[in-house]
Amino acid sequence: MAVKDVGVGVDNEEAPAVTVAVVYHSVHGHTRVLAEHLAEGARLVPGARVHLVEVRAEDVVAGRWHDAEVLALLERSDAIVLGCPTLMGSVSAVFKAFMEAAFTPFVTQAWKDKLAGGFTMSASQSGDKLAVLEQLAVFAAQLGMQWIGVGDMPGNNWSGGSRDDVNRLGSWLGLMSQSHADQGPEQAGSRGDLITARRYGERIARLTQRWVNAVPYETDRMTEHEARALSASLRSAGMEAAGTEAAGA
Amino acid sequence: MAVKDVGVGVDNEEAPAVTVAVVYHSVHGHTRVLAEHLAEGARLVPGARVHLVEVRAEDVVAGRWHDAEVLALLERSDAIVLGCPTLMGSVSAVFKAFMEAAFTPFVTQAWKDKLAGGFTMSASQSGDKLAVLEQLAVFAAQLGMQWIGVGDMPGNNWSGGSRDDVNRLGSWLGLMSQSHADQGPEQAGSRGDLITARRYGERIARLTQRWVNAVPYETDRMTEHEARALSASLRSAGMEAAGTEAAGA
Amino acid sequence: MAVKDVGVGVDNEEAPAVTVAVVYHSVHGHTRVLAEHLAEGARLVPGARVHLVEVRAEDVVAGRWHDAEVLALLERSDAIVLGCPTLMGSVSAVFKAFMEAAFTPFVTQAWKDKLAGGFTMSASQSGDKLAVLEQLAVFAAQLGMQWIGVGDMPGNNWSGGSRDDVNRLGSWLGLMSQSHADQGPEQAGSRGDLITARRYGERIARLTQRWVNAVPYETDRMTEHEARALSASLRSAGMEAAGTEAAGA
Amino acid sequence: MAVKDVGVGVDNEEAPAVTVAVVYHSVHGHTRVLAEHLAEGARLVPGARVHLVEVRAEDVVAGRWHDAEVLALLERSDAIVLGCPTLMGSVSAVFKAFMEAAFTPFVTQAWKDKLAGGFTMSASQSGDKLAVLEQLAVFAAQLGMQWIGVGDMPGNNWSGGSRDDVNRLGSWLGLMSQSHADQGPEQAGSRGDLITARRYGERIARLTQRWVNAVPYETDRMTEHEARALSASLRSAGMEAAGTEAAGA
Numbered sequence: 001m002a003v004k005d006v007g008v009g010v011d012n013e014e015a016p017a018v019t020v021a022v023v024y025h026s027v028h029g030h031t032r033v034l035a036e037h038l039a040e041g042a043r044l045v046p047g048a049r050v051h052l053v054e055v056r057a058e059d060v061v062a063g064r065w066h067d068a069e070v071l072a073l074l075e076r077s078d079a080i081v082l083g084c085p086t087l088m089g090s091v092s093a094v095f096k097a098f099m100e101a102a103f104t105p106f107v108t109q110a111w112k113d114k115l116a117g118g119f120t121m122s123a124s125q126s127g128d129k130l131a132v133l134e135q136l137a138v139f140a141a142q143l144g145m146q147w148i149g150v151g152d153m154p155g156n157n158w159s160g161g162s163r164d165d166v167n168r169l170g171s172w173l174g175l176m177s178q179s180h181a182d183q184g185p186e187q188a189g190s191r192g193d194l195i196t197a198r199r200y201g202e203r204i205a206r207l208t209q210r211w212v213n214a215v216p217y218e219t220d221r222m223t224e225h226e227a228r229a230l231s232a233s234l235r236s237a238g239m240e241a242a243g244t245e246a247a248g249a
Numbered sequence: 250m251a252v253k254d255v256g257v258g259v260d261n262e263e264a265p266a267v268t269v270a271v272v273y274h275s276v277h278g279h280t281r282v283l284a285e286h287l288a289e290g291a292r293l294v295p296g297a298r299v300h301l302v303e304v305r306a307e308d309v310v311a312g313r314w315h316d317a318e319v320l321a322l323l324e325r326s327d328a329i330v331l332g333c334p335t336l337m338g339s340v341s342a343v344f345k346a347f348m349e350a351a352f353t354p355f356v357t358q359a360w361k362d363k364l365a366g367g368f369t370m371s372a373s374q375s376g377d378k379l380a381v382l383e384q385l386a387v388f389a390a391q392l393g394m395q396w397i398g399v400g401d402m403p404g405n406n407w408s409g410g411s412r413d414d415v416n417r418l419g420s421w422l423g424l425m426s427q428s429h430a431d432q433g434p435e436q437a438g439s440r441g442d443l444i445t446a447r448r449y450g451e452r453i454a455r456l457t458q459r460w461v462n463a464v465p466y467e468t469d470r471m472t473e474h475e476a477r478a479l480s481a482s483l484r485s486a487g488m489e490a491a492g493t494e495a496a497g498a
Numbered sequence: 499m500a501v502k503d504v505g506v507g508v509d510n511e512e513a514p515a516v517t518v519a520v521v522y523h524s525v526h527g528h529t530r531v532l533a534e535h536l537a538e539g540a541r542l543v544p545g546a547r548v549h550l551v552e553v554r555a556e557d558v559v560a561g562r563w564h565d566a567e568v569l570a571l572l573e574r575s576d577a578i579v580l581g582c583p584t585l586m587g588s589v590s591a592v593f594k595a596f597m598e599a600a601f602t603p604f605v606t607q608a609w610k611d612k613l614a615g616g617f618t619m620s621a622s623q624s625g626d627k628l629a630v631l632e633q634l635a636v637f638a639a640q641l642g643m644q645w646i647g648v649g650d651m652p653g654n655n656w657s658g659g660s661r662d663d664v665n666r667l668g669s670w671l672g673l674m675s676q677s678h679a680d681q682g683p684e685q686a687g688s689r690g691d692l693i694t695a696r697r698y699g700e701r702i703a704r705l706t707q708r709w710v711n712a713v714p715y716e717t718d719r720m721t722e723h724e725a726r727a728l729s730a731s732l733r734s735a736g737m738e739a740a741g742t743e744a745a746g747a
Numbered sequence: 748m749a750v751k752d753v754g755v756g757v758d759n760e761e762a763p764a765v766t767v768a769v770v771y772h773s774v775h776g777h778t779r780v781l782a783e784h785l786a787e788g789a790r791l792v793p794g795a796r797v798h799l800v801e802v803r804a805e806d807v808v809a810g811r812w813h814d815a816e817v818l819a820l821l822e823r824s825d826a827i828v829l830g831c832p833t834l835m836g837s838v839s840a841v842f843k844a845f846m847e848a849a850f851t852p853f854v855t856q857a858w859k860d861k862l863a864g865g866f867t868m869s870a871s872q873s874g875d876k877l878a879v880l881e882q883l884a885v886f887a888a889q890l891g892m893q894w895i896g897v898g899d900m901p902g903n904n905w906s907g908g909s910r911d912d913v914n915r916l917g918s919w920l921g922l923m924s925q926s927h928a929d930q931g932p933e934q935a936g937s938r939g940d941l942i943t944a945r946r947y948g949e950r951i952a953r954l955t956q957r958w959v960n961a962v963p964y965e966t967d968r969m970t971e972h973e974a975r976a977l978s979a980s981l982r983s984a985g986m987e988a989a990g991t992e993a994a995g996a
Contacts (some may be wrong), residue, residue, distance in 0.1 A: 126872065136423065151393040158870070384837045647888035
């Protein structure tokens with residue numbers, strides 16, 4: 001099945017409910033790791049029920065994707081996070097087929113005012129990934145959704161930076177991650193990318209709670225100084241190889 | 250002075266307060282008309298205090314714009330709507346100078362989680378206006394703002410359509426308007442553009458009330474059928490020439 | 499068969515040869531009309547052999563498109579013009595599947611230095627069509643191709659303008675056309691769009707002759723005045739309904 | 748003076764002449780280093796006369812830039828390469844003011860069919876630099892110019908990659924470079940960035956010779972394998988700190 005219920009955190013029973021769907025396409029599994037970390041971050045928010053929805057190549061028939069169950073799930077979700085690899089400078093054909101199935105909620109305006117976010121993966125550092133995030137944001141706007149960006153200060157932009165930094169590629173419209181072309185999904189992204197994915201997932205779920213249930217909300221402003229300290233602590237703690245756990249899940 | 254307090258509607262006294270700033274650059278006045286209609290729409294929302302802020306060419310010195318009063322106003326605003334003409338395919342240099350003054354709130358994250366929207370004007374129908382809206386959305390994301398699009402179904406996309414239609418250019422990321430190159434600001438945009446501007450301003454202010462004050466909110470879903478009826482009623486009612494009143498204000 | 503040889507003009511026998519491929523996806527036939535007019539324009543250039551290549555939904559299997567014959571044709575083409583409808587704000591999934599098949603020439607750099615151009619169609623006037631042209635230009639750049647834009651002054655940007663104008667939507671990166679949502683392909687685009695398509699096709703073929711065979715070339719600079727006169731003459735001559743002939747071909 | 752004649756290589760006397768202008772804005776000097784390397788690369792091509800043109804903040808008065816001498820130089824140039832830092836996600840206001848001065852050649856179509864390219868710099872790895880390249884490409888298309896991309900395979904996209912790699916950020920539409928936020932222009936970019944700048948400059952000048960003078964041209968296809976060997980040889984040869992020489996010039 002394309003849908004996986006990531007579940008609700010144990011301590012969430014008194015919080016009001018929101019539903020966050022993370023919809024993604026992954027060719028070799030790297031983007032899936034990113035989606036999983038994003039979902040894990042969202043699950044940290046009390047009351048957040050999180051679904052991972054995979055758009056699979058085999059479900060695209062004659063250029064079209066359709067899955068009534070998934071569309072029903074998305075219609076009752078409060079936030080939809082969209083992700084896929086950057087292939088030849090834009091959203092993968094498989095994921096685009098899913099996006100075209102959203103012509104129905106475009107006409108009915110059923111997704112209007114839901115929150116949206118986006119993420120993408122490629123082997124190159126830039127790799128034209130911004131084009132994918134722009135494509136997703138334009139799509140979400142057609143559906144009347146509110147777009148939530150990453151919201152973290154940039155990392156790896158100074159002489160002491162590294163791949164472990166939060167937002168190490170310097171992307172804000174959505175989440176970018178980079179995986180080496182000669183490594184499998186068990187080494188997808190970097191520590192910094194995966195931490196950023198978790199933070200982004202949590203950010204979206206918290207904003208969704210604010211939007212839907214008027215839960216008190218305070219803006220999180222991690223400074224560059226704090227971000228660098230976090231990056232350093234992760235390194236010294238010998239955090240296990242990024243992506244391993246999630247990839248094996 | 251660059252700032253104009255558009256004021257609060259008379260019936261708003263019991264509503265909680267939000268502040269919406271409409272920041273714009275206008276060369277000949279056409280974009281100003283759009284900004285004014287957007288502000289009028291925002292003012293329809295109980296509790297919304299609306300400011301029009303003009304970024305003027307004469308305030309750009311050696312490529313830089315700075316106005317401490319405006320920056321203070323924006324810091325205490327809950328939503329910032331950004332607009333300028335599309336010149337040579339992107340944001341005007343004057344407005345870009347204003348955007349670069351936002352490097353300070355970028356570093357302090359002072360604008361994080363404010364709402365944002367955008368609008369632009371050109372003589373051509375497409376005129377690469379989407380590039381301006383993308384530029385504004387990428388900018389807002391760098392500042393950690395949530396991006397609010399137009400949210401209206403497209404008009405003027407069938408054999409019975411006209412310039413009077415709501416969203417007659419078919420733009421969602423932000424508001425597009427088109428003015429004839431041989432007409433002055435008293436004929437800026439079209440009826441459809443100005444109605445869309447008002448609707449967009451009201452939408453942003455209502456969403457701001459929801460985000461900031463948890464005011465009950467219901468999604469507005471005007472159908473294409475309703476939009477066409479609205480367009481027809483405006484025409485038959487002989488609505489005065491679009492833009493006249495606002496331009497003279 | 500997906501490939502149609504549009505042929506070489508009768509008076510072309512002494513000119514050196516170039517090959518121009520127009521590759522497109524069309525859902526209901528509107529984009530096909532645009533492709534056909536573009537091909538007709540290219541065929542006006544002595545020595546230009548023009549191929550129309552249709553990317554069809556039924557050829558996309560499990561999200562992938564592959565056609566060795568088409569790829570061989572493109573490898574020996576001197577210019578490749580890319581077109582598809584704008585669906586949900588970006589290139590159609592079917593056409594994107596074709597683009598992903600270009601991963602092979604990306605790696606071999608087989609398309610490097612070929613000329614490229616792009617075109618797109620939607621029912622809305624803007625309809626986020628610029629996003630498609632940007633997507634195609636970024637793609638062509640990944641392949642090392644040289645990008646050729648429309649090169650015509652804007653039309654329908656003043657009080658006397660109309661849909662019959664050359665470049666009536668004001669697009670330069672590539673060709674935009676707009677068809678009414680309630681009309682079939684026999685009324686695809688507007689007179690202005692189809693004239694612009696022919697001019698763009700001819701422009702690309704002429705530039706290809708210059709690039710490949712060093713054929714003498716003079717820049718065509720039709721002024722806005724001349725463009726308006728052309729538009730007026732077409733109207734008064736009662737040019738048959740735009741698209742009819744090509745659609746029936 | 749804003750214009751610097753980089754000159755013609757010594758062995759160029761029998762080659763036909765072309766003129767390449769590299770127009771740039773630089774805040775702290777990092778982008779200038781990139782421009783200089785690009786110009787050096789262009790100068791390797793027999794017959795290429797190369798000009799560096801700096802757009803300076805102090806020349807922007809009331810939001811406008813004007814320099815008749817520079818505009819005359821550009822009108823007689825065969826290729827114009829455009830560059831500036833990425834500031835808040837788009838072209839710098841100062842450089843945008845220069846772009847708006849191109850409204851005159853837009854109307855006269857004086858730049859039509861010239862070649863164009865672009866480059867940009869930021870501290871972040873991605874840093875939304877693609878948005879600047881898209882902005883420049885859309886601008887060039889409005890002027891009817893042909894857009895020339897980088898044309899090199901991506902580097903630093905595998906486990907053995909480094910900042911020394913050719914095209915180490917993976918950008919094709921134009922040239923991206925990244926400088927650390929805590930380092931001055933004497934350490935602008937990386938070895939890989941500066942090599943890529945030289946290659947891009949040479950590529951543009953060679954293509955210009957082909958377009959303008961029909962000079963025989965052969966497509967350069969450096970493989971990823973060759974690019975990695977080049978990167979390794981540079982490192983082992985202890986190439987002097989990237990940018991030093993150019994920055995001191």
